[in-house]
Amino acid sequence: MRFINPKTDYAFKKIFGSAESKNILISFLNALVYDGNPTIEDLEIIDPNLPPQLEGLKDTYLDVKAKLNDGTLVIIEVQVLNVQSFGKRVLFNAAKTYAFQLQRGQGYRYLKPAIALTLTDFEMFPERDRLISRFIYKEKSEGWDYTDNDIELVFVELPKFTKELDQLETLADQWIYFMKFARSLTSIPENMDAIAEFHQAFEIANQAGLTPEELEDLERREMFIYDQQGAIALGREEGREEAQRDVARNLLGQLNDEAIAQATGLSLEVVVALRREMMND
Template sequence: MSFINPKTDFAFKKIFGSADSKDILISFLNALLYEAQPVIEDLEILDPYLAPKIKGVKDTYLDVKAKITGDKTVIIEMQVLNVESFEKRILYNATKAYSVQLKSGENYNLLNPVIALTITDFQMFENLDTVISRFVFKEKNFLIDYLPNELEFIFVELPKFDKTLEELETLTDKWIYFMKTARTLRSVPKELESVPELRKAFAIANEANLEPEELEDLERREIFIQDQRGAITKATRLGMEEGIRRGIEQGIEQGIEQGIEQGIEQGIEQGIEQGIEQGIEQGIKQGKLQLIIRLLERSIGALSLDIHTRIGQLSAEQLESLGEAVLDFATLSDLTTWLQALINSH
Protein backbone atom coordinates (compact mmCIF):
# COMPACT_ATOMS: atom_id res chain seq x y z
CA MET A 1 0.00 0.00 0.00
CA SER A 2 1.34 3.44 -0.98
CA PHE A 3 0.05 6.88 -0.04
CA ILE A 4 0.36 10.18 -1.87
CA ASN A 5 2.39 12.86 -0.17
CA PRO A 6 0.01 15.23 1.68
CA LYS A 7 2.75 17.85 1.61
CA THR A 8 2.26 18.43 -2.13
CA ASP A 9 -0.35 21.04 -3.02
CA PHE A 10 -2.36 18.63 -5.16
CA ALA A 11 -2.54 15.89 -2.53
CA PHE A 12 -3.22 18.37 0.26
CA LYS A 13 -6.22 19.82 -1.50
CA LYS A 14 -7.54 16.39 -2.48
CA ILE A 15 -7.37 15.10 1.10
CA PHE A 16 -8.63 18.18 2.91
CA GLY A 17 -10.50 20.14 0.24
CA SER A 18 -12.67 17.56 -1.52
CA ALA A 19 -16.44 17.83 -1.28
CA ASP A 20 -16.62 14.77 0.99
CA SER A 21 -13.70 15.85 3.21
CA LYS A 22 -15.76 17.96 5.61
CA ASP A 23 -15.34 15.62 8.59
CA ILE A 24 -11.61 15.27 7.89
CA LEU A 25 -11.12 19.03 7.77
CA ILE A 26 -13.15 19.60 10.94
CA SER A 27 -10.96 17.16 12.87
CA PHE A 28 -7.77 18.58 11.33
CA LEU A 29 -8.65 22.21 12.11
CA ASN A 30 -9.85 21.49 15.63
CA ALA A 31 -6.55 19.70 16.26
CA LEU A 32 -4.32 22.49 14.93
CA LEU A 33 -6.33 25.60 15.78
CA TYR A 34 -8.02 24.65 19.04
CA GLU A 35 -5.82 21.97 20.64
CA ALA A 36 -8.27 19.22 19.66
CA GLN A 37 -11.22 20.89 21.40
CA PRO A 38 -14.48 20.50 19.39
CA VAL A 39 -14.84 24.21 18.71
CA ILE A 40 -15.66 23.68 15.03
CA GLU A 41 -18.86 21.68 14.69
CA ASP A 42 -19.56 22.36 11.04
CA LEU A 43 -17.92 24.09 8.09
CA GLU A 44 -18.30 24.84 4.42
CA ILE A 45 -15.43 24.04 2.06
CA LEU A 46 -15.12 26.92 -0.40
CA ASP A 47 -14.13 26.02 -3.97
CA PRO A 48 -13.78 22.27 -3.28
CA TYR A 49 -11.27 20.14 -5.18
CA LEU A 50 -12.46 18.38 -8.34
CA ALA A 51 -10.41 15.64 -9.99
CA PRO A 52 -9.00 16.66 -13.40
CA LYS A 53 -10.91 15.14 -16.30
CA ILE A 54 -8.61 16.04 -19.19
CA LYS A 55 -4.86 16.09 -19.69
CA GLY A 56 -3.34 19.52 -19.22
CA VAL A 57 -6.15 20.80 -17.02
CA LYS A 58 -5.20 24.11 -15.43
CA ASP A 59 -5.50 24.23 -11.66
CA THR A 60 -3.05 25.81 -9.27
CA TYR A 61 -4.18 23.95 -6.10
CA LEU A 62 -2.89 26.82 -4.00
CA ASP A 63 -4.88 26.37 -0.82
CA VAL A 64 -7.99 25.12 0.92
CA LYS A 65 -10.55 27.64 2.14
CA ALA A 66 -13.38 26.98 4.55
CA LYS A 67 -16.03 28.91 6.44
CA ILE A 68 -16.12 27.63 10.02
CA THR A 69 -18.11 28.18 13.21
CA GLY A 70 -18.45 31.89 14.03
CA ASP A 71 -18.45 32.86 10.34
CA LYS A 72 -14.65 32.76 10.34
CA THR A 73 -12.80 32.09 7.10
CA VAL A 74 -9.79 29.79 7.31
CA ILE A 75 -7.15 29.71 4.58
CA ILE A 76 -5.13 26.49 4.87
CA GLU A 77 -1.93 26.24 2.84
CA MET A 78 0.82 23.65 2.60
CA GLN A 79 4.18 25.13 1.61
CA VAL A 80 7.09 22.84 0.72
CA LEU A 81 9.64 25.34 -0.61
CA ASN A 82 10.90 28.40 1.25
CA VAL A 83 10.56 30.75 -1.70
CA GLU A 84 11.24 34.47 -1.78
CA SER A 85 8.51 36.73 -0.30
CA PHE A 86 6.53 33.72 0.94
CA GLU A 87 5.76 35.48 4.23
CA LYS A 88 4.38 38.53 2.42
CA ARG A 89 2.19 36.33 0.26
CA ILE A 90 0.59 34.85 3.38
CA LEU A 91 -0.14 38.34 4.69
CA TYR A 92 -1.49 39.44 1.32
CA ASN A 93 -3.81 36.44 0.95
CA ALA A 94 -5.20 36.85 4.47
CA THR A 95 -5.83 40.58 4.17
CA LYS A 96 -7.35 40.11 0.73
CA ALA A 97 -9.73 37.45 2.06
CA TYR A 98 -10.64 39.87 4.86
CA SER A 99 -11.27 42.88 2.62
CA VAL A 100 -13.25 41.18 -0.17
CA GLN A 101 -16.03 40.33 2.28
CA LEU A 102 -17.49 43.82 1.87
CA LYS A 103 -19.18 45.27 -1.15
CA SER A 104 -19.00 48.97 -1.86
CA GLY A 105 -20.89 50.97 0.75
CA GLU A 106 -21.36 48.12 3.24
CA ASN A 107 -20.67 48.62 6.95
CA TYR A 108 -17.37 47.47 8.44
CA ASN A 109 -19.30 45.63 11.13
CA LEU A 110 -20.07 42.97 8.53
CA LEU A 111 -16.42 41.93 8.39
CA ASN A 112 -15.75 38.48 9.87
CA PRO A 113 -12.44 37.09 11.19
CA VAL A 114 -9.87 35.38 8.95
CA ILE A 115 -7.36 32.75 10.03
CA ALA A 116 -4.34 31.92 7.87
CA LEU A 117 -3.11 28.42 8.74
CA THR A 118 0.18 27.56 7.05
CA ILE A 119 1.96 24.21 7.27
CA THR A 120 5.60 24.39 6.16
CA ASP A 121 8.10 21.68 5.30
CA PHE A 122 10.92 23.96 6.44
CA GLN A 123 11.73 26.02 9.53
CA MET A 124 10.42 29.57 9.48
CA PHE A 125 11.23 30.70 13.01
CA GLU A 126 14.57 29.28 14.09
CA ASN A 127 14.46 31.17 17.40
CA LEU A 128 11.24 29.36 18.40
CA ASP A 129 11.21 25.75 19.57
CA THR A 130 7.46 25.23 19.30
CA VAL A 131 6.02 23.33 16.35
CA ILE A 132 2.91 25.52 16.25
CA SER A 133 3.23 29.31 16.54
CA ARG A 134 0.41 31.85 16.59
CA PHE A 135 0.53 35.53 15.64
CA VAL A 136 -1.99 38.33 16.18
CA PHE A 137 -1.78 42.12 16.18
CA LYS A 138 -0.41 43.62 19.40
CA GLU A 139 0.83 47.00 20.63
CA LYS A 140 4.59 47.03 20.15
CA ASN A 141 5.75 48.05 23.64
CA PHE A 142 3.03 46.78 25.96
CA LEU A 143 1.77 43.82 23.89
CA ILE A 144 -1.85 44.91 24.22
CA ASP A 145 -4.12 43.10 21.77
CA TYR A 146 -5.50 45.00 18.79
CA LEU A 147 -8.57 43.21 17.44
CA PRO A 148 -6.97 39.87 18.34
CA ASN A 149 -9.61 37.70 16.71
CA GLU A 150 -9.88 39.50 13.39
CA LEU A 151 -6.66 38.31 11.72
CA GLU A 152 -4.68 35.35 13.01
CA PHE A 153 -1.61 33.75 11.48
CA ILE A 154 -0.85 30.21 12.60
CA PHE A 155 2.20 28.25 11.42
CA VAL A 156 2.95 24.55 11.76
CA GLU A 157 6.62 23.77 11.09
CA LEU A 158 6.86 20.06 10.28
CA PRO A 159 10.68 19.74 10.65
CA LYS A 160 10.38 20.68 14.33
CA PHE A 161 8.06 17.75 15.03
CA ASP A 162 10.22 14.79 16.11
CA LYS A 163 7.84 12.49 17.99
CA THR A 164 7.85 8.82 17.10
CA LEU A 165 4.69 6.80 16.52
CA GLU A 166 4.86 5.46 20.08
CA GLU A 167 5.16 8.98 21.51
CA LEU A 168 1.98 10.36 19.93
CA GLU A 169 -0.39 11.56 22.65
CA THR A 170 -2.91 14.04 21.29
CA LEU A 171 -5.02 14.37 18.17
CA THR A 172 -2.77 17.28 17.23
CA ASP A 173 0.27 14.98 17.38
CA LYS A 174 -1.44 12.42 15.19
CA TRP A 175 -2.42 14.86 12.46
CA ILE A 176 1.05 16.39 12.32
CA TYR A 177 2.55 12.89 12.19
CA PHE A 178 0.22 12.08 9.28
CA MET A 179 1.31 15.20 7.41
CA LYS A 180 4.99 14.50 7.95
CA THR A 181 5.20 10.73 7.37
CA ALA A 182 2.21 9.50 5.32
CA ARG A 183 4.27 9.25 2.13
CA THR A 184 6.75 6.86 3.77
CA LEU A 185 4.16 4.53 5.32
CA ARG A 186 3.04 1.23 3.79
CA SER A 187 0.03 0.68 6.02
CA VAL A 188 -2.16 2.67 8.41
CA PRO A 189 -0.60 2.56 11.91
CA LYS A 190 -2.98 1.30 14.59
CA GLU A 191 -2.26 4.44 16.63
CA LEU A 192 -3.84 6.51 13.83
CA GLU A 193 -6.43 4.04 12.61
CA SER A 194 -8.43 4.53 15.80
CA VAL A 195 -9.35 8.06 14.62
CA PRO A 196 -12.14 7.77 11.99
CA GLU A 197 -11.16 10.99 10.21
CA LEU A 198 -7.53 9.94 9.96
CA ARG A 199 -8.57 6.54 8.67
CA LYS A 200 -10.62 8.27 5.98
CA ALA A 201 -7.71 10.59 5.14
CA PHE A 202 -5.49 7.56 4.55
CA ALA A 203 -8.16 6.06 2.28
CA ILE A 204 -8.24 9.21 0.15
CA ALA A 205 -4.42 9.28 0.10
CA ASN A 206 -4.20 5.66 -1.05
CA GLU A 207 -2.69 5.73 -4.54
CA ALA A 208 -4.89 2.80 -5.53
CA ASN A 209 -7.94 5.05 -5.24
CA LEU A 210 -6.65 7.78 -7.57
CA GLU A 211 -7.60 8.38 -11.19
CA PRO A 212 -4.79 8.00 -13.78
CA GLU A 213 -4.96 11.75 -14.51
CA GLU A 214 -4.49 12.49 -10.82
CA LEU A 215 -1.45 10.23 -10.56
CA GLU A 216 0.08 11.90 -13.61
CA ASP A 217 -0.57 15.36 -12.20
CA LEU A 218 0.87 14.35 -8.84
CA GLU A 219 4.04 13.00 -10.46
CA ARG A 220 4.56 16.22 -12.40
CA ARG A 221 4.22 18.30 -9.25
CA GLU A 222 6.59 16.13 -7.22
CA ILE A 223 9.19 16.36 -10.01
CA PHE A 224 8.73 20.12 -10.05
CA ILE A 225 9.33 20.37 -6.30
CA GLN A 226 12.48 18.25 -6.48
CA ASP A 227 13.80 20.25 -9.42
CA GLN A 228 13.11 23.50 -7.59
CA ARG A 229 14.97 22.28 -4.52
CA GLY A 230 17.92 21.20 -6.63
CA ALA A 231 17.99 24.45 -8.57
CA ILE A 232 17.95 26.57 -5.42
CA THR A 233 20.81 24.56 -3.90
CA LYS A 234 22.88 24.63 -7.08
CA ALA A 235 22.20 28.31 -7.79
CA THR A 236 23.20 29.29 -4.26
CA ARG A 237 26.43 27.26 -4.47
CA LEU A 238 27.39 28.63 -7.90
CA GLY A 239 26.47 32.13 -6.81
CA MET A 240 28.69 31.86 -3.75
CA GLU A 241 31.62 30.57 -5.82
CA GLU A 242 31.24 33.22 -8.49
CA GLY A 243 30.69 35.92 -5.90
CA ILE A 244 33.87 35.01 -4.02
CA ARG A 245 35.88 34.95 -7.26
CA ARG A 246 34.60 38.32 -8.42
CA GLY A 247 34.94 39.75 -4.95
CA ILE A 248 38.60 38.82 -4.70
CA GLU A 249 39.33 40.28 -8.15
CA GLN A 250 37.47 43.49 -7.35
CA GLY A 251 39.09 43.78 -3.96
CA ILE A 252 42.61 43.36 -5.32
CA GLU A 253 41.91 45.92 -8.04
CA GLN A 254 40.64 48.46 -5.52
CA GLY A 255 43.56 47.79 -3.23
CA ILE A 256 46.13 48.27 -5.98
CA GLU A 257 44.54 51.56 -6.96
CA GLN A 258 44.91 52.78 -3.40
CA GLY A 259 48.51 51.60 -3.42
CA ILE A 260 48.83 50.76 0.23
CA GLU A 261 48.64 47.54 2.19
CA GLN A 262 45.65 48.65 4.25
CA GLY A 263 43.82 49.57 1.09
CA ILE A 264 44.39 46.12 -0.38
CA GLU A 265 43.00 44.46 2.74
CA GLN A 266 39.98 46.74 2.88
CA GLY A 267 39.41 46.47 -0.85
CA ILE A 268 39.50 42.70 -0.79
CA GLU A 269 37.11 42.57 2.15
CA GLN A 270 34.63 45.00 0.57
CA GLY A 271 34.97 43.38 -2.84
CA ILE A 272 34.31 39.91 -1.49
CA GLU A 273 31.20 41.13 0.33
CA GLN A 274 29.81 42.92 -2.73
CA GLY A 275 30.81 40.13 -5.08
CA ILE A 276 29.19 37.43 -2.97
CA GLU A 277 25.93 39.38 -2.85
CA GLN A 278 25.88 40.05 -6.59
CA GLY A 279 27.06 36.56 -7.44
CA ILE A 280 24.41 34.85 -5.33
CA GLU A 281 21.68 37.00 -6.88
CA GLN A 282 22.85 36.33 -10.43
CA GLY A 283 23.49 32.66 -9.74
CA ILE A 284 20.03 32.08 -8.28
CA LYS A 285 18.37 33.85 -11.21
CA GLN A 286 20.36 31.80 -13.73
CA GLY A 287 19.52 28.60 -11.88
CA LYS A 288 15.80 29.44 -11.87
CA LEU A 289 15.95 30.33 -15.57
CA GLN A 290 17.50 26.99 -16.50
CA LEU A 291 15.04 25.08 -14.32
CA ILE A 292 11.98 26.83 -15.77
CA ILE A 293 13.12 26.26 -19.35
CA ARG A 294 13.77 22.59 -18.61
CA LEU A 295 10.31 22.18 -17.06
CA LEU A 296 8.62 24.00 -19.94
CA GLU A 297 10.33 21.84 -22.56
CA ARG A 298 9.44 18.70 -20.62
CA SER A 299 5.81 19.80 -20.50
CA ILE A 300 5.12 21.44 -23.89
CA GLY A 301 8.11 20.54 -26.07
CA ALA A 302 11.17 22.34 -27.46
CA LEU A 303 11.21 26.14 -27.24
CA SER A 304 12.32 28.40 -30.07
CA LEU A 305 15.32 30.72 -29.78
CA ASP A 306 12.90 33.66 -29.65
CA ILE A 307 11.08 32.18 -26.64
CA HIS A 308 14.42 31.45 -24.93
CA THR A 309 15.44 35.08 -25.47
CA ARG A 310 12.14 36.49 -24.21
CA ILE A 311 12.28 34.38 -21.06
CA GLY A 312 15.93 35.32 -20.49
CA GLN A 313 14.99 39.01 -20.54
CA LEU A 314 12.45 38.66 -17.73
CA SER A 315 13.18 40.34 -14.42
CA ALA A 316 13.68 38.26 -11.28
CA GLU A 317 10.11 39.05 -10.20
CA GLN A 318 8.67 38.14 -13.61
CA LEU A 319 10.71 34.93 -13.65
CA GLU A 320 9.24 34.06 -10.25
CA SER A 321 5.73 34.53 -11.69
CA LEU A 322 6.57 32.31 -14.65
CA GLY A 323 7.87 29.64 -12.28
CA GLU A 324 4.54 29.63 -10.43
CA ALA A 325 2.60 29.33 -13.71
CA VAL A 326 4.80 26.77 -15.46
CA LEU A 327 2.51 23.80 -14.75
CA ASP A 328 -0.51 25.65 -16.14
CA PHE A 329 0.74 25.61 -19.75
CA ALA A 330 -0.65 22.78 -21.86
CA THR A 331 0.63 24.09 -25.21
CA LEU A 332 3.27 26.44 -26.61
CA SER A 333 0.45 28.83 -27.46
CA ASP A 334 -0.45 29.06 -23.76
CA LEU A 335 3.11 30.13 -22.94
CA THR A 336 3.25 32.65 -25.79
CA THR A 337 -0.05 34.18 -24.71
CA TRP A 338 1.18 34.42 -21.09
CA LEU A 339 4.41 36.17 -22.15
CA GLN A 340 2.53 38.61 -24.39
CA ALA A 341 0.09 39.43 -21.59
CA LEU A 342 3.06 40.10 -19.31
CA ILE A 343 4.54 42.51 -21.85
CA ASN A 344 1.21 44.29 -22.34
CA SER A 345 0.83 44.80 -18.59
CA HIS A 346 4.08 46.77 -18.35
Protein backbone atom coordinates in the same frame (compact mmCIF):
# COMPACT_ATOMS: atom_id res chain seq x y z
CA MET B 1 -0.64 -0.09 0.44
CA ARG B 2 0.85 3.24 -0.67
CA PHE B 3 -0.39 6.75 -0.01
CA ILE B 4 -0.19 9.95 -1.99
CA ASN B 5 1.92 12.80 -0.69
CA PRO B 6 -0.36 15.26 1.17
CA LYS B 7 2.23 18.00 0.61
CA THR B 8 1.38 18.17 -3.10
CA ASP B 9 -1.46 20.41 -4.22
CA TYR B 10 -3.66 17.71 -5.77
CA ALA B 11 -3.29 15.32 -2.82
CA PHE B 12 -3.83 17.94 -0.12
CA LYS B 13 -6.98 19.29 -1.71
CA LYS B 14 -8.26 15.78 -2.43
CA ILE B 15 -7.82 14.80 1.24
CA PHE B 16 -8.82 18.02 2.99
CA GLY B 17 -10.75 20.09 0.46
CA SER B 18 -13.03 17.76 -1.48
CA ALA B 19 -16.78 17.51 -1.01
CA GLU B 20 -16.51 14.49 1.32
CA SER B 21 -13.71 15.98 3.46
CA LYS B 22 -15.73 18.08 5.91
CA ASN B 23 -15.17 15.93 9.01
CA ILE B 24 -11.50 15.49 8.15
CA LEU B 25 -10.97 19.23 7.83
CA ILE B 26 -12.88 19.94 11.06
CA SER B 27 -10.58 17.55 12.94
CA PHE B 28 -7.48 18.99 11.25
CA LEU B 29 -8.37 22.60 12.10
CA ASN B 30 -9.47 21.81 15.65
CA ALA B 31 -6.09 20.14 16.16
CA LEU B 32 -3.80 22.80 14.70
CA VAL B 33 -5.74 26.04 15.28
CA TYR B 34 -7.71 25.29 18.45
CA ASP B 35 -5.25 23.10 20.43
CA GLY B 36 -7.30 19.95 19.92
CA ASN B 37 -10.47 21.39 21.42
CA PRO B 38 -13.75 20.62 19.57
CA THR B 39 -14.29 24.32 18.82
CA ILE B 40 -15.51 23.90 15.24
CA GLU B 41 -18.89 22.22 15.02
CA ASP B 42 -19.46 22.69 11.30
CA LEU B 43 -17.90 24.35 8.28
CA GLU B 44 -18.36 24.89 4.57
CA ILE B 45 -15.50 24.06 2.23
CA ILE B 46 -15.28 26.85 -0.34
CA ASP B 47 -14.72 25.79 -3.94
CA PRO B 48 -14.23 22.06 -3.22
CA ASN B 49 -12.59 21.34 -6.57
CA LEU B 50 -9.24 19.78 -7.34
CA PRO B 51 -6.57 22.07 -8.80
CA PRO B 52 -6.11 22.11 -12.57
CA GLN B 53 -3.09 20.63 -14.29
CA LEU B 54 -0.96 23.77 -14.39
CA GLU B 55 2.76 24.30 -14.70
CA GLY B 56 4.40 26.97 -12.61
CA LEU B 57 4.60 28.29 -9.10
CA LYS B 58 1.07 27.16 -8.26
CA ASP B 59 2.50 23.65 -8.15
CA THR B 60 4.70 24.66 -5.21
CA TYR B 61 1.95 25.79 -2.88
CA LEU B 62 -1.71 25.08 -2.41
CA ASP B 63 -4.69 26.20 -0.44
CA VAL B 64 -8.01 25.06 0.92
CA LYS B 65 -10.56 27.62 2.04
CA ALA B 66 -13.35 27.08 4.54
CA LYS B 67 -16.03 29.10 6.29
CA LEU B 68 -16.67 28.01 9.87
CA ASN B 69 -20.12 27.88 11.41
CA ASP B 70 -19.49 31.20 13.22
CA GLY B 71 -18.53 32.91 9.93
CA THR B 72 -14.76 32.79 10.47
CA LEU B 73 -12.84 32.32 7.22
CA VAL B 74 -9.85 29.97 7.19
CA ILE B 75 -7.29 29.56 4.43
CA ILE B 76 -4.93 26.60 4.68
CA GLU B 77 -1.70 26.45 2.71
CA VAL B 78 1.23 24.06 2.52
CA GLN B 79 4.44 25.70 1.28
CA VAL B 80 7.24 23.42 0.16
CA LEU B 81 9.66 26.03 -1.22
CA ASN B 82 11.19 28.78 0.90
CA VAL B 83 10.81 31.52 -1.69
CA GLN B 84 11.65 35.18 -1.24
CA SER B 85 9.04 37.35 0.55
CA PHE B 86 6.93 34.32 1.44
CA GLY B 87 5.97 35.83 4.82
CA LYS B 88 4.65 38.93 3.07
CA ARG B 89 2.53 36.75 0.79
CA VAL B 90 0.96 34.96 3.75
CA LEU B 91 0.03 38.29 5.34
CA PHE B 92 -1.25 39.64 2.01
CA ASN B 93 -3.49 36.61 1.42
CA ALA B 94 -4.88 36.80 4.96
CA ALA B 95 -5.60 40.52 4.63
CA LYS B 96 -7.15 40.01 1.20
CA THR B 97 -9.38 37.23 2.50
CA TYR B 98 -10.50 39.49 5.36
CA ALA B 99 -11.13 42.57 3.18
CA PHE B 100 -12.88 40.83 0.30
CA GLN B 101 -15.74 39.65 2.50
CA LEU B 102 -17.62 42.92 2.07
CA GLN B 103 -19.90 43.60 -0.85
CA ARG B 104 -20.31 47.13 -2.13
CA GLY B 105 -22.14 49.27 0.43
CA GLN B 106 -21.80 46.81 3.35
CA GLY B 107 -20.64 48.12 6.72
CA TYR B 108 -17.54 46.96 8.54
CA ARG B 109 -19.71 45.27 11.16
CA TYR B 110 -20.24 42.43 8.70
CA LEU B 111 -16.56 41.49 8.70
CA LYS B 112 -15.75 38.10 10.24
CA PRO B 113 -12.33 36.94 11.49
CA ALA B 114 -9.85 35.43 9.05
CA ILE B 115 -7.27 32.79 9.95
CA ALA B 116 -4.33 31.82 7.74
CA LEU B 117 -3.00 28.37 8.65
CA THR B 118 0.32 27.73 6.91
CA LEU B 119 2.32 24.49 7.04
CA THR B 120 5.90 24.88 5.80
CA ASP B 121 8.25 22.13 4.65
CA PHE B 122 11.15 24.29 5.84
CA GLU B 123 11.94 26.25 9.00
CA MET B 124 10.07 29.52 8.76
CA PHE B 125 11.56 30.80 12.03
CA PRO B 126 14.89 28.95 12.40
CA GLU B 127 15.85 30.98 15.46
CA ARG B 128 12.82 29.67 17.37
CA ASP B 129 12.06 26.18 18.70
CA ARG B 130 8.26 26.34 18.61
CA LEU B 131 6.57 23.89 16.26
CA ILE B 132 3.30 25.86 16.04
CA SER B 133 3.45 29.66 16.16
CA ARG B 134 0.48 32.03 16.33
CA PHE B 135 0.47 35.73 15.55
CA ILE B 136 -2.17 38.37 16.33
CA TYR B 137 -2.15 42.15 16.74
CA LYS B 138 -0.86 43.38 20.11
CA GLU B 139 0.07 46.74 21.60
CA LYS B 140 3.79 47.13 21.00
CA SER B 141 4.95 48.33 24.43
CA GLU B 142 2.68 46.45 26.85
CA GLY B 143 1.55 43.49 24.75
CA TRP B 144 -2.23 43.70 25.22
CA ASP B 145 -4.52 42.57 22.40
CA TYR B 146 -5.97 44.87 19.78
CA THR B 147 -9.73 45.39 20.23
CA ASP B 148 -10.79 43.79 16.94
CA ASN B 149 -8.17 41.09 16.54
CA ASP B 150 -9.73 39.61 13.43
CA ILE B 151 -6.64 38.40 11.52
CA GLU B 152 -4.58 35.52 12.91
CA LEU B 153 -1.57 33.83 11.32
CA VAL B 154 -0.77 30.26 12.37
CA PHE B 155 2.42 28.53 11.21
CA VAL B 156 3.33 24.85 11.53
CA GLU B 157 6.97 24.11 10.65
CA LEU B 158 7.12 20.45 9.64
CA PRO B 159 10.92 20.01 9.95
CA LYS B 160 10.66 20.85 13.67
CA PHE B 161 8.41 17.83 14.26
CA THR B 162 10.63 14.94 15.39
CA LYS B 163 8.26 12.55 17.19
CA GLU B 164 8.10 8.88 16.23
CA LEU B 165 4.81 7.03 15.75
CA ASP B 166 4.77 5.63 19.29
CA GLN B 167 5.38 9.11 20.75
CA LEU B 168 2.25 10.77 19.35
CA GLU B 169 0.24 12.24 22.19
CA THR B 170 -2.16 14.83 20.81
CA LEU B 171 -4.46 15.22 17.86
CA ALA B 172 -2.05 17.83 16.50
CA ASP B 173 0.81 15.31 16.75
CA GLN B 174 -1.18 12.82 14.70
CA TRP B 175 -2.14 15.25 11.94
CA ILE B 176 1.39 16.62 11.64
CA TYR B 177 2.73 13.06 11.50
CA PHE B 178 0.21 12.32 8.75
CA MET B 179 1.32 15.37 6.77
CA LYS B 180 5.00 14.59 7.14
CA PHE B 181 5.12 10.79 6.81
CA ALA B 182 1.97 9.50 5.06
CA ARG B 183 3.86 9.24 1.76
CA SER B 184 6.37 6.78 3.24
CA LEU B 185 3.87 4.54 5.09
CA THR B 186 2.71 1.15 3.77
CA SER B 187 -0.27 0.74 6.11
CA ILE B 188 -2.53 2.80 8.35
CA PRO B 189 -1.01 3.01 11.87
CA GLU B 190 -3.20 1.23 14.42
CA ASN B 191 -3.32 4.17 16.82
CA MET B 192 -4.69 6.37 14.01
CA ASP B 193 -6.88 3.87 12.16
CA ALA B 194 -9.29 3.71 15.12
CA ILE B 195 -10.12 7.42 14.66
CA ALA B 196 -12.76 7.87 11.96
CA GLU B 197 -11.30 11.06 10.45
CA PHE B 198 -7.83 9.52 10.09
CA HIS B 199 -9.21 6.30 8.64
CA GLN B 200 -11.10 8.32 6.05
CA ALA B 201 -8.07 10.50 5.28
CA PHE B 202 -5.88 7.46 4.68
CA GLU B 203 -8.58 5.85 2.54
CA ILE B 204 -8.75 8.96 0.34
CA ALA B 205 -4.94 9.04 0.19
CA ASN B 206 -4.69 5.39 -0.85
CA GLN B 207 -3.12 5.25 -4.29
CA ALA B 208 -5.23 2.20 -5.14
CA GLY B 209 -8.24 4.48 -5.56
CA LEU B 210 -6.61 6.67 -8.21
CA THR B 211 -6.56 6.30 -11.96
CA PRO B 212 -3.25 5.88 -13.84
CA GLU B 213 -3.68 9.42 -15.15
CA GLU B 214 -4.06 10.81 -11.61
CA LEU B 215 -0.99 8.91 -10.41
CA GLU B 216 1.05 10.19 -13.34
CA ASP B 217 -0.04 13.76 -12.59
CA LEU B 218 0.92 13.34 -8.93
CA GLU B 219 4.35 12.03 -9.84
CA ARG B 220 4.85 14.98 -12.17
CA ARG B 221 3.96 17.42 -9.41
CA GLU B 222 6.31 15.76 -6.93
CA MET B 223 9.18 15.74 -9.41
CA PHE B 224 8.56 19.42 -10.17
CA ILE B 225 8.79 20.26 -6.46
CA TYR B 226 11.94 18.18 -5.93
CA ASP B 227 13.60 19.73 -8.99
CA GLN B 228 12.90 23.26 -7.80
CA GLN B 229 14.05 22.47 -4.25
CA GLY B 230 17.31 21.14 -5.67
CA ALA B 231 17.77 24.06 -8.02
CA ILE B 232 17.11 26.66 -5.34
CA ALA B 233 19.34 24.87 -2.83
CA LEU B 234 22.15 24.79 -5.39
CA GLY B 235 21.82 28.48 -6.16
CA ARG B 236 21.79 29.47 -2.50
CA GLU B 237 24.68 27.16 -1.61
CA GLU B 238 26.95 28.62 -4.24
CA GLY B 239 25.82 32.09 -3.29
CA ARG B 240 26.78 33.63 -6.60
CA GLU B 241 24.54 35.62 -8.89
CA GLU B 242 25.74 33.63 -11.87
CA ALA B 243 24.51 30.45 -10.22
CA GLN B 244 21.18 32.15 -9.60
CA ARG B 245 21.09 33.16 -13.25
CA ASP B 246 21.73 29.56 -14.32
CA VAL B 247 18.87 28.39 -12.13
CA ALA B 248 16.65 31.12 -13.59
CA ARG B 249 17.53 30.09 -17.15
CA ASN B 250 16.51 26.51 -16.36
CA LEU B 251 13.19 27.75 -15.02
CA LEU B 252 12.32 30.04 -17.92
CA GLY B 253 10.27 27.38 -19.67
CA GLN B 254 8.40 26.40 -16.50
CA LEU B 255 7.63 29.52 -14.43
CA ASN B 256 6.63 33.09 -15.11
CA ASP B 257 9.08 35.94 -14.48
CA GLU B 258 7.71 36.89 -11.06
CA ALA B 259 7.81 33.29 -9.84
CA ILE B 260 11.41 32.89 -11.03
CA ALA B 261 12.39 36.10 -9.24
CA GLN B 262 10.82 34.81 -6.03
CA ALA B 263 12.45 31.39 -6.33
CA THR B 264 15.97 32.59 -7.15
CA GLY B 265 16.21 35.93 -5.35
CA LEU B 266 17.04 37.74 -8.59
CA SER B 267 15.34 41.02 -9.39
CA LEU B 268 12.42 40.96 -11.79
CA GLU B 269 14.43 43.16 -14.17
CA VAL B 270 17.25 40.61 -14.33
CA VAL B 271 14.80 37.77 -15.04
CA VAL B 272 13.12 39.77 -17.81
CA ALA B 273 16.54 40.43 -19.36
CA LEU B 274 17.39 36.71 -19.22
CA ARG B 275 14.14 35.85 -20.97
CA ARG B 276 14.89 38.39 -23.69
CA GLU B 277 18.35 36.88 -24.16
CA MET B 278 16.82 33.42 -24.56
CA MET B 279 14.29 34.69 -27.13
CA ASN B 280 17.04 36.38 -29.13
CA ASP B 281 19.29 33.30 -29.21
